[in-house]
Amino acid sequence: MPPGKPVERKETLARFSVFSSWTLQDGTPKVDLFLPDPSNTVSVFRIDGLSKAQLKGINNDVDMARRKKLVNYGYCQVNAGKVMDNGFPLGPNDVPKHHVNIEGFGPDASAHRAKALLLAQIAGKLTDTHLK
Amino acid sequence: MELAVLPREPHAKVHRPVQVSERSSPLIHTFDADRYYIQSDARSASAPLLSKSAMEKRMSILLSVSIRPKVMEALADVVTERQEAWEEGGSYPPVSDLSLEWACHFITLLPAVVPDPSAGAGPSGEVSFDWYDGRDHILSVGIHPDGTMNYAYASGNDRVHASRNLEKGLPDSLRGMLDTFKVEEPEHATW
Numbered sequence: 001m002p003p004g005k006p007v008e009r010k011e012t013l014a015r016f017s018v019f020s021s022w023t024l025q026d027g028t029p030k031v032d033l034f035l036p037d038p039s040n041t042v043s044v045f046r047i048d049g050l051s052k053a054q055l056k057g058i059n060n061d062v063d064m065a066r067r068k069k070l071v072n073y074g075y076c077q078v079n080a081g082k083v084m085d086n087g088f089p090l091g092p093n094d095v096p097k098h099h100v101n102i103e104g105f106g107p108d109a110s111a112h113r114a115k116a117l118l119l120a121q122i123a124g125k126l127t128d129t130h131l132k
Numbered sequence: 133m134e135l136a137v138l139p140r141e142p143h144a145k146v147h148r149p150v151q152v153s154e155r156s157s158p159l160i161h162t163f164d165a166d167r168y169y170i171q172s173d174a175r176s177a178s179a180p181l182l183s184k185s186a187m188e189k190r191m192s193i194l195l196s197v198s199i200r201p202k203v204m205e206a207l208a209d210v211v212t213e214r215q216e217a218w219e220e221g222g223s224y225p226p227v228s229d230l231s232l233e234w235a236c237h238f239i240t241l242l243p244a245v246v247p248d249p250s251a252g253a254g255p256s257g258e259v260s261f262d263w264y265d266g267r268d269h270i271l272s273v274g275i276h277p278d279g280t281m282n283y284a285y286a287s288g289n290d291r292v293h294a295s296r297n298l299e300k301g302l303p304d305s306l307r308g309m310l311d312t313f314k315v316e317e318p319e320h321a322t323w
Contacts, residue, residue, distance in 0.1 A: 019217070019224075021210045021252040024264060031272040031284070032252045032260050068221040113274055114284035114293035121267050121286065 004094030009081030013044040013090075013100060014055075015119075016062040017073040017126060027125035029076040034102075034119035036112055041091070041101040042119070044078070050098070055130035061096060074128030082122045088115070196239035200248055203239060207232075207251040207259065214253050225257040230277035234298050235259035238275055241302050245314040249273075263313045271309050285309045 007013075015033060017023055022033040036042050045058050063070045080090060083102060091101035102119070105112050197204045211227045218226040238261065242249075249261035254274055263271040273283040275298065283306055284293040296303050302310075 018222075019210075019213060019253070021206075021213065021250075024250060028264065028267075030250065030252055030260075030262055030264075031270070032254050032262075035254045035274075037255050066223050067217050108295065109274065109276070109280075110282040110284065110293045110295040113272055113282050114291065117270055117272055117284045117286055121270065 004092035004100070007046065007080045007090045007092050007100055009079075009084065011046055011080040012048050013078050013080055013083065013102075014047045014058075014075040015042065015044050015078065015123065016059060016075040018063060018066040018071055020073065023073070023076070023126045027076075027127070029120045029123045029126065031113060031116045031120050033076065034116035034123070036102075036105045036116070039101075040105050040112075041103050042105075042116075044100050044102055045075075045098045046080075046092070046100055047075075047077070047098070052130045058096075058098065059130065072128065072131050074126045074131065076123040076126050078119065078123040083119070086118050086122065088119075193233065193236040196236040200239050200242070203248045203251055203261075204236075207235065210251050210253050210259075214257065224255055227253050227259060228257045228277045230279075231257060231259045231275055234277070234279050234281075235261070235275045238273070238281065238298060238302075241298075243307070243310060243314070246310045247313060247315055263310075265313055269312070271313065273306075281306075283309070287312060 015029070017029075017033055019032075021030070023029055034042055043062075047055060047058075050058075059072065059075070060070060063072065083090065088102050088104045091103050093099055093101060105115050211232065214224065215226045217224060247263070249263050252260040252262065254260050256276075258277075259275045261273045261275070269287050271283065271285045273281055275281050279298045280295060281298050282293070282295045285291065287309075292305070292309070294303075294305065296306070
């Protein structure tokens with residue numbers, strides 16, 4: 001799998017939510033949003049310069065892959081530099097387009113939760129402006 | 133074993149028995165401790181005896197509903213959303229029954245002075261309970277089907293994470309973390 005272009009520190013990454021319980025009612029990201037999947041990575045997308053239509057396309061792809069229907073909860077933004085500063089390597093595989101894996105969650109479940117908590121602390125609130 | 137939940141009023145005409153099964157989310161969704169009491173089914177005399185631990189878990193489910201009804205209502209919504217997603221072909225597994233039972237047990241162990249947590253579920257179907265007091269003060273607990281509890285805590289520069297089994301109750305370290313979220317009673321003026 002060819003790697004994508006390296007992620008720059010200034011870039012914005014988006015973590016799409018597919019469950020209502022993954023954010024608080026005010027849009028604050030919860031730890032569950034950033035817990036790694038069985039491959040021990042968290043999927044995010046580089047979104048700088050993307051149009052609303054392109055963001056909607058990613059939103060739809062994620063929803064269909066994870067929920068098999070459109071749930072349109074939106075995404076939380078996180079700065080790539082902050083992610084790197086907290087010890088997470090970024091794997092820009094560009095599959096699907098714009099996709100990046102956040103890696104470095106460690107071997108055990110309590111470490112996963114601690115790392116996910118770190119990401120929840122540096123991520124922005126849920127936004128769905130691309131849907132409006 | 134099945135329990136029937138019946139209206140308290142002796143003259144009530146409508147009896148709506150609720151089946152308490154291993155998939156206990158319907159119970160959590162509908163059980164109202166203020167309106168109902170539990171009456172043993174007439175056949176229960178011949179039902180197989182539950183083990184002590186199974187009985188304790190069953191009691192935990194009932195207790196948790198009456199102790200923290202809002203949390204259990206929120207948890208029921210989480211379970212429902214995850215179950216529907218799974219049945220529709222989604223990629224995340226539903227909340228496991230055993231996680232749910234341990235989660236109910238966890239709720240009964242929480243000190244009363246600790247505010248209600250936010251309920252959720254992680255990617256593998258484990259139940260999560262989180263306390264948020266701003267971005268710099270967060271506690272997140274994940275409860276797995278085998279009773280293992282993973283927790284992570286951040287308060288300013290302090291960061292702790294650990295893993296323990298709920299069979300031994302809440303560890304002192306976790307109680308200390310929970311204490312940092314407790315709501316302080318306003319001090320009474322002295323005359």
